[in-house]
Amino acid sequence: MKVLIVEDEPKTADYLERGLREQGYVVDVARDGLDGKHMALEYEYDVIVLDVMLPGTDGFSVLHALRERKQTPVIMLTARDRVDDRVRGLREGADDYLVKPFSFLELVARLQALTRRSRGQEAMQLRIADLQIDLLARKAWRNGQRLDLTAKEFALLAALARRKGEILSKTTIAELVWDVNFDSDTNVVEVAVKRLRSKLDDPFRPTLLHTVRGMGYVLEVREQSEDA
Amino acid sequence: MKLSISQRLAAMFAVASFVTLAVLGVAMHGLLKRELGRHQDNELQARWQMYRPFIMRNDEAAYWGHIRSKFDNSLSENSRVRVWVLSDDRRFRYGSELTAEQLRSAVTASFGQVRLPDQQEPFKTYSAMVEARGERPAVRLMVGIDSTPFVETLQSFTVGLVALTIVGALGAAALGYYIAGVGLRPVERLSGEAQALSPGRLSRRLQTDTLAPELSKLADSFNGALARLEAAYQQLEAFNADVAHELRTPLGNLIGQTQVTLSRERSVTELKEALHSNLEDLERLRAIVNDMLFLARADRGERAPNRIEVSIAQEVAHAVEYLEFIFEEAGVRVRIEGDAQASIETSLFRRAVTNLLQNAVQHAPRGAEIVVSVLQQPGAIRVSVRNTGSGIAREHLSRLFDRFYRVDSSRSGSRENHGLGLAIVRAVATMHGGTVFAESDDGATTIGFTVACA
Ligand SMILES: Nc1ncnc2c1ncn2[C@@H]1O[C@H](COP(=O)(O)OP(=O)(O)O)[C@@H](O)[C@H]1O
Ligand SMILES: [Mg+2]
Numbered sequence: 099m100k101v102l103i104v105e106d107e108p109k110t111a112d113y114l115e116r117g118l119r120e121q122g123y124v125v126d127v128a129r130d131g132l133d134g135k136h137m138a139l140e141y142e143y144d145v146i147v148l149d150v151m152l153p154g155t156d157g158f159s160v161l162h163a164l165r166e167r168k169q170t171p172v173i174m175l176t177a178r179d180r181v182d183d184r185v186r187g188l189r190e191g192a193d194d195y196l197v198k199p200f201s202f203l204e205l206v207a208r209l210q211a212l213t214r215r216s217r218g219q220e221a222m223q224l225r226i227a228d229l230q231i232d233l234l235a236r237k238a239w240r241n242g243q244r245l246d247l248t249a250k251e252f253a254l255l256a257a258l259a260r261r262k263g264e265i266l267s268k269t270t271i272a273e274l275v276w277d278v279n280f281d282s283d284t285n286v287v288e289v290a291v292k293r294l295r296s297k298l299d300d301p302f303r304p305t306l307l308h309t310v311r312g313m314g315y316v317l318e319v320r321e322q323s324e325d326a
Numbered sequence: 327m328k329l330s331i332s333q334r335l336a337a338m339f340a341v342a343s344f345v346t347l348a349v350l351g352v353a354m355h356g357l358l359k360r361e362l363g364r365h366q367d368n369e370l371q372a373r374w375q376m377y378r379p380f381i382m383r384n385d386e387a388a389y390w391g392h393i394r395s396k397f398d399n400s401l402s403e404n405s406r407v408r409v410w411v412l413s414d415d416r417r418f419r420y421g422s423e424l425t426a427e428q429l430r431s432a433v434t435a436s437f438g439q440v441r442l443p444d445q446q447e448p449f450k451t452y453s454a455m456v457e458a459r460g461e462r463p464a465v466r467l468m469v470g471i472d473s474t475p476f477v478e479t480l481q482s483f484t485v486g487l488v489a490l491t492i493v494g495a496l497g498a499a500a501l502g503y504y505i506a507g508v509g510l511r512p513v514e515r516l517s518g519e520a521q522a523l524s525p526g527r528l529s530r531r532l533q534t535d536t537l538a539p540e541l542s543k544l545a546d547s548f549n550g551a552l553a554r555l556e557a558a559y560q561q562l563e564a565f566n567a568d569v570a571h572e573l574r575t576p577l578g579n580l581i582g583q584t585q586v587t588l589s590r591e592r593s594v595t596e597l598k599e600a601l602h603s604n605l606e607d608l609e610r611l612r613a614i615v616n617d618m619l620f621l622a623r624a625d626r627g628e629r630a631p632n633r634i635e636v637s638i639a640q641e642v643a644h645a646v647e648y649l650e651f652i653f654e655e656a657g658v659r660v661r662i663e664g665d666a667q668a669s670i671e672t673s674l675f676r677r678a679v680t681n682l683l684q685n686a687v688q689h690a691p692r693g694a695e696i697v698v699s700v701l702q703q704p705g706a707i708r709v710s711v712r713n714t715g716s717g718i719a720r721e722h723l724s725r726l727f728d729r730f731y732r733v734d735s736s737r738s739g740s741r742e743n744h745g746l747g748l749a750i751v752r753a754v755a756t757m758h759g760g761t762v763f764a765e766s767d768d769g770a771t772t773i774g775f776t777v778a779c780a
Binding site: 278290 | 604605609677681747
């Protein structure tokens with residue numbers, strides 16, 4: 099998966115590059131609008147992360163130039179929480195946007211959503227260790243034993259299982275499970291995870307659902323459980 | 327070029343007096359011309375009457391020479407007057423020879439004029455027939471007088487009028503400029519006062535009691551604007567202080583924690599722990615900043631951009647569903663009453679309702695029922711959340727929706743509540759053209775908002 103980051107703020111560009119590289123992406127960085135436009139047009143990327151405020155040429159004109167020739171998915175980073183910036187970005191062909199300050203996990207989630215969208219159909223049966231999930235029938239088993247999950251608990255499990263090994267932030271989970279796309283000071287996600295855990299992990303070994311403090315939750319098999 | 331008010335007034339005065347004087351002058355000119363004309367006519371007729379007997383009494387050709395000298399005599403002392411006796415009979419004629427054209431212009435009517443070759447101005451004439459007598463046929467007696475004095479009088483009068491008009495207009499301009507200057511002096515004073523205003527002296531106002539009514543109205547509205555500005559300014563200052571205060575705690579934690587961690591060799595686990603803890607504080611900072619940015623949008627007067635027509639109760643149900651687990655944990659039930667259709671931005675609306683429900687569940691005792699009612703009112707839809715519990719003291723009610731305001735300030739450190747929940751509710755209401763309200767007595771608290779509907 100190849101990503102182009104067009105971002106002039108050096109610290110931001112550096113951590114994005116490192117973070118995405120560690121997530122398994124091949125990353126190119128352009129540090130101003132002109133470079134960005136050149137690279138976006140010359141090379142093939144699976145997705146482009148484009149800052150709106152850039153020296154030289156701003157993000158909108160890079161997007162504009164790109165859309166005249168290519169349909170590469172683009173995520174815009176807007177620093178101002180201005181509706182017109184967002185609306186303008188989407189109207190001019192951006193596929194998604196994030197308002198700074200954004201969380202890195204959020205960006206990863208959006209990137210995956212975008213590239214997944216272009217990859218098409220996914221499996222209806224998921225398997226992680228002894229956990230087995232049937233997305234169509236909305237049922238789950240561990241060790242052959244049916245798990246008695248409520249609809250929301252199942253939705254949470256499915257969201258995590260679809261992104262096995264990825265850390266999902268609370269915001270992302272709220273969006274995937276409850277279709278809630280705003281920050282709120284509730285601990286709904288924590289409560290939901292606690293409930294799911296009591297049915298998924300308490301009776302079984304190994305532990306699959308892990309908390310990553312300050313970041314979110316991940317479903318995966320770990321060598322030795324850290325938060326047990 | 328931009329003209330000052332005094333200059334403009336002076337110009338307007340000048341134009342007005344010019345037009346008045348010009349109209350007056352033209353009228354006077356016409357009047358004078360008519361009067362002078364009449365005067366001439368009278369003189370002509372009088373002279374005609376005077377000369378007529380000369381001819382009347384005469385009826386013989388032989389005697390006509392006597393008449394001629396009589397005319398010559400009477401005319402010699404006055405070059406302004408001419409007399410002609412016109413007749414087909416050569417014997418009964420008098421006066422200089424006239425060409426056919428001169429004759430025509432003189433004789434077609436009783437009054438006429440004759441242009442004489444040696445004279446600059448034409449002679450005005452009056453002619454009439456003198457009936458035949460004896461040998462003498464009927465002849466035409468024509469008297470002419472020089473119109474030069476008349477024309478000259480009229481000309482000098484015209485020049486005088488034009489000069490008067492111009493001088494009058496200029497005078498009016500000068501006077502107007504002076505008067506405007508005097509009249510505008512209060513404005514100057516006002517602008518001097520306004521200049522003395524500064525952010526440091528926001529409570530100062532313009533003096534209105536000594537001003538003319540027209541200006542005091544302006545000054546009043548200006549003062550009104552100042553008052554609003556002062557309020558906004560003070561709010562902003564308080565707000566900046568609040569933000570700084572609110573950000574100080576997590577920032578302090580971050581710096582201190584990082585310094586402590588780095589001051590010694592640490593194991594990977596310890597380092598990780600510190601980073602995780604930092605991340606929590608940072609997330610909190612991010613949440614605050616994002617909320618502040620959101621509130622700023624409402625402050626700028628932005629309206630909810632993506633509205634759709636929906637059932638309000640259904641949107642409330644959505645928010646309730648989101649918080650379902652929380653209600654179960656807290657052992658409370660939620661009931662939704664009433665419904666209405668309205669055009670709202672659903673994510674904003676749900677956010678507001680979520681915040682209200684969140685507060686209600688935090689303050690409701692176990693086993694309580696939270697009631698959300700949706701009420702259609704004229705022009706607005708009222709959404710309120712009621713919960714039983716200890717209630718809120720009266721003095722807090724009005725400030726509840728202020729940013730960072732918390733009834734129990736000891737909760738301020740808590741991770742979940744940064745005191746922006748109700749401020750966001752108010753912002754959402756504002757963005758939908760609505761307002762907020764809060765009521766509380768010992769038993770129950772009702773907090774909610776309205777959204778405007780068409
Ligand atoms: N239903 C309620 N019952 C009693 N007190 C309430 C209720 N809702 C809000 N409050 C009070 O109003 C204050 C402001 O609420 P809010 O803006 O949501 O901030 P926060 O919940 O983050 O403290 C809270 O601190 C709380 O004390
Ligand atoms: Mg709250």
